[in-house]
Amino acid sequence: MSDDLWESIDRLQDWLVRAQPARPPQEALLLRMLKLSEEVGEVAEAVIGATGQNPRKGNSHTWDDVRSELCDVIITAAVALRTLTPEAREVFTAHLARVTDRSLDPGGLS
Template identity: 45%
Template structure:
């Protein structure tokens, strides 16, 4: 991944730490924020499929991708907020997934 992504993750974590502190209640909110972002991705997909007959098609696949990217970025910030290197955690996850492939 591009180094600017990791710089942005660390910068956002620092900004949140300065604005909201670093205690467990704040960490809980950062982890729960991932659920909010995942819900927005789900809502965008429902909108892309036009599953709500009252609203029809309200989103595109690009909208869904943007919401999924928000969720991914939020997860990386939450990992960093745990005091864990998000880049290393993601690399480890990728290796684990890769090892399971035939």
């Protein structure tokens, strides 16, 4: 198993293409984006469970569960980005640099 994030994302995206039924490209892309919403919902469910906010279920999750679900969101978002563009690594790296520069600019909080 490679330690490189984007090599792993490429392998996961290739696996999904092989494992899922053939669909028109636009439909496959939209379904990949919807999967991201599902994963975010699982983060919310885990946080609610870790804090015991559902009286019927009590403390049904741990903070380890929340961490795991957050990792699933990151992986799913990266696979979705890779589905959208083969240059996912470059797109993400450039975007992260812009957000970092903008956020850490000593002149402002824009």
